[in-house]
Amino acid sequence: QSVLTQPPSISGAPGQRVTISCTGSSSNIGAGYDVQWYQQLPGTAPKLLICANTIRPSGVPDRFSGSKSGTSASLAINGLQAEDEADYYCQSFDSSLRGVFGGGTKVTVL
């Protein structure tokens, strides 16, 4: 059971907007700790997609965006593309001094 809760899967047609939710608690996201998002393409290591809730590292397409409110965060993909088919994980820090991840969301492009 992951500390952060994500939907197991979502799907969308090319060009569509999809969002992935990430729900935490008052000891992690709700405590003010930043939320990160990682993309894991099949057979590869995870890659940082969004850091500090909303910041896209250099090289990440601007169709990816992040937001945070209260004890939750979201990742939006605007204009879904075939190469976006991957697993996505949210991550934060918990006041019990541990890193915490969501269970991951598999994005399927129809």
Add this chain to the structure above:
Amino acid sequence: EVQLLESGGALVQPGGSLRLSCAASGFTFSSHAMSWVRQAPGKGLEWVSTISSSGGGTYYDDSVRGRFTISRDDSKNTLYLQMNSLRDEDTAVYYCARTRSASWWFDPWGQGTLVTVSS
């Protein structure tokens, strides 16, 4: 270019020990906290351990505390994970990652090394 290269993964029997290494290059290793994150076959990401830039702070998930030890050798730009009393459920790909900010974001990640615990 920032690079992390893990090594040391192997097949080990339950109760056995293994030491993983992560060689870093392309950045000032001694200035950064470092972490290990694992992924069991077909499962999600699980944080394992983090060490501060000074080495004076070490943090562990409850599932490995007392069995695993994280350490670093800044003279060799290398991160280690000593794994003792291994269990079947420790089977996973182990990734090392540079760790940044108070919220511990992980970037970049190494390519991972596979640890299989089985008799």
